Amino acid sequence: MHQPTITQAKHQLLEKKYSAVELLDAVYKRIDAVDNQVQAYVHLTRDIARQQAEAADKKLAAGEDAPLLGIPIALKDLICMKDTLTTCASRILENFVSPYDATVVQRLKAAGAVLIGKTNMDEFAMGSSNENSYFKTTKNPWDLNRVPGGSSGGSGAAVSANECMGALGSDTGGSIRQPAAFCGITGLKPTYGRVSRFGLVAFASSFDQIGPMTKTAEDAAVLMNVIGGHDPMDSTSANVPLPDFTATLSNDVKGLKIGIPKEYFAKGLDADVERAVQEGIKTLKSMGMQTVEVSLPHTEYAVATYYILACAEASANLSRYDGVKYGYRSEHSDNLMDMYTNTREEGFGEEVKRRILLGTFVLSSGYYDAYYLKGQKARTLIKQDFEEAYKKCDLMVSPIAPVPAFKLGEKLDDPLQMYLSDIFTISANLAGIPAMSIPCGLSQDNLPIGLQLMGNYFDEATLLNVAHQYQQTTDHHLKHPAL
Amino acid sequence: MSSDSFDIEKIALLARLKLTEEEQLRLGRQFEGILQHIDQLNQLNTENVEPTSHVLPLQNVFREDEVKTLFEDDKYLSLAPRQDKDHYEVPQII
Numbered sequence: 001m002h003q004p005t006i007t008q009a010k011h012q013l014l015e016k017k018y019s020a021v022e023l024l025d026a027v028y029k030r031i032d033a034v035d036n037q038v039q040a041y042v043h044l045t046r047d048i049a050r051q052q053a054e055a056a057d058k059k060l061a062a063g064e065d066a067p068l069l070g071i072p073i074a075l076k077d078l079i080c081m082k083d084t085l086t087t088c089a090s091r092i093l094e095n096f097v098s099p100y101d102a103t104v105v106q107r108l109k110a111a112g113a114v115l116i117g118k119t120n121m122d123e124f125a126m127g128s129s130n131e132n133s134y135f136k137t138t139k140n141p142w143d144l145n146r147v148p149g150g151s152s153g154g155s156g157a158a159v160s161a162n163e164c165m166g167a168l169g170s171d172t173g174g175s176i177r178q179p180a181a182f183c184g185i186t187g188l189k190p191t192y193g194r195v196s197r198f199g200l201v202a203f204a205s206s207f208d209q210i211g212p213m214t215k216t217a218e219d220a221a222v223l224m225n226v227i228g229g230h231d232p233m234d235s236t237s238a239n240v241p242l243p244d245f246t247a248t249l250s251n252d253v254k255g256l257k258i259g260i261p262k263e264y265f266a267k268g269l270d271a272d273v274e275r276a277v278q279e280g281i282k283t284l285k286s287m288g289m290q291t292v293e294v295s296l297p298h299t300e301y302a303v304a305t306y307y308i309l310a311c312a313e314a315s316a317n318l319s320r321y322d323g324v325k326y327g328y329r330s331e332h333s334d335n336l337m338d339m340y341t342n343t344r345e346e347g348f349g350e351e352v353k354r355r356i357l358l359g360t361f362v363l364s365s366g367y368y369d370a371y372y373l374k375g376q377k378a379r380t381l382i383k384q385d386f387e388e389a390y391k392k393c394d395l396m397v398s399p400i401a402p403v404p405a406f407k408l409g410e411k412l413d414d415p416l417q418m419y420l421s422d423i424f425t426i427s428a429n430l431a432g433i434p435a436m437s438i439p440c441g442l443s444q445d446n447l448p449i450g451l452q453l454m455g456n457y458f459d460e461a462t463l464l465n466v467a468h469q470y471q472q473t474t475d476h477h478l479k480h481p482a483l
Numbered sequence: 484m485s486s487d488s489f490d491i492e493k494i495a496l497l498a499r500l501k502l503t504e505e506e507q508l509r510l511g512r513q514f515e516g517i518l519q520h521i522d523q524l525n526q527l528n529t530e531n532v533e534p535t536s537h538v539l540p541l542q543n544v545f546r547e548d549e550v551k552t553l554f555e556d557d558k559y560l561s562l563a564p565r566q567d568k569d570h571y572e573v574p575q576i577i
Binding site: 096097099100192193206232235236238298300301303304305307308315319322323324325326327328329333334335336337338339340341342344345348350353354356357358360361364371373374375376377378379380381383415416419420430431432 | 499500510514516521523527532533536541544553554563
């Protein structure tokens with residue numbers, strides 16, 4: 001069975017072309033065939049998925065329906081699912097079994113989804129390549145010698161390699177969009193506050209958002225309808241109405257104004273990326289949209305601002321891993337202080353330590369004003385750039401990353417180079433706006449390239465509408481890796 | 484701000500991390516480069532700019548103070564690396 005999209009599978013399940021159990025078996029068969037090469041999953045939840053698929057078949061037989069009834073979905077392994085491991089790809093949570101469901105998991109279950117497993121990631125979502133996982137390095141299905149991107153690289157690779165029908169990722173500085181671009185799939189980072197963070201293991205709480213990673217924009221809209229919306233369990237979740245994102249997919253896009261932020265087309269852009277993105281803009285124009293040049297003048301400060309603020313928040317959030325209440329504890333300590341320091345030294349990987357140290361430094365006495373407060377002020381200026389730009393346009397278009405998927409190990413020894421590769425994605429997190437990645441072509445090396453659509457606050461509907469219409473006009477999203 | 488003020492031993496202690504000598508050297512070198520990059524924020528005039536700690540207008544969320552049981556207590560305790568009937572166990576404190 002060649003795996004359909006979520007939307008196609010929904011129809012086929014209702015038409016009884018196959019059962020939910022048969023669909024699940026086909027997905028696991030695919031995983032068994034290719035995941036020893038791709039290594040997208042850290043663990044599979046076969047028993048739970050089987051029960052959910054059987055329950056879905058009973059409901060289907062009784063004529064019931066739900067938005068994701070019988071659809072196999074994967075979760076990034078920092079989203080808590082009751083009674084299953086949630087490791088964040090870290091040694092410190094290697095044996096952590098979540099006692100509860102994240103809100104998004106409750107909502108997926110209520111919508112009838114079949115939850116098939118947890119995907120690999122950079123430890124605690126810190127990284128752009130998946131090479132920071134404690135367990136394994138996920139490979140890019142388009143070229144197994146290259147990274148799938150990160151930090152939601154396992155989810156990106158799983159969707160790309162047809163090892164699930166759709167997945168959830170999380171995006172703190174580009175962690176949904178960059179792996180979506182590198183793996184040739186569709187990924188959406190919603191507006192900050194649109195999706196509940198309850199049950200999402202915290203990295204940087206004022207940036208983190210959960211979002212869909214799918215084969216099409218239409219599927220992303222289906223998932224957003226399920227996972228979005230206010231949640232009393234997350235005091236930062238926005239109490240604003242959730243529109244039906246599938247209802248506006250077919251809206252006319254003629255006359256929409258697309259801003260082209262000039263700072264995103266400056267130096268250092270790979271020739272293939274530039275060509276594909278320009279081609280994408282030409283297509284959007286041919287669909288009746290107008291372009292207007294806009295400026296985001298503080299773009300050059302985004303990486304510095306992001307690493308101050310995200311690391312500061314991370315250093316506070318990760319102070320909870322102390323070996324007392326859950327997670328790993330070092331056995332080689334005779335006093336409490338040694339237990340803390342040994343536990344954290346043995347439990348965290350190097351990138352996590354690097355960010356905890358940087359965050360601790362910028363918050364430490366004597367440096368708070370010069371770094372943390374300065375960063376918060378720079379964040380204001382970056383946010384204002386976006387507010388100004390949206391006075392002139394409905395959405396903005398740019399590349400996702402300066403280059404297509406890079407080779408494994410290529411940037412591993414140079415953390416600053418790795419950080420700088422996030423230049424086009426992190427501003428959306430600093431400002432809190434929604435942004436998505438859609439495939440817009442292949443490089444000469446046959447690697448996918450992503451087009452970034454950035455929207456105004458709580459206007460995911462326009463992004464999904466434009467992305468869906470683009471995917472009706474082009475076939476880049478239909479290309480698959482040979483694997 | 485100045486990048487040469489990064490005392491890695493002191494910061495590691497504050498962060499409750501015990502770094503090996505080799506880690507101290509390697510991370511220390513990397514921090515030089517990272518902080519040099521971060522120092523470019525010095526060029527930015529932020530006089531009269533309000534800091535942003537949160538992108539949405541945040542308000543206090545009030546609700547009735549009701550006792551609810553989300554999960555069974557013993558489940559929490561069973562997650563701990565060392566625990567006894569109703570308490571967590573840690574190495575000697577004093």
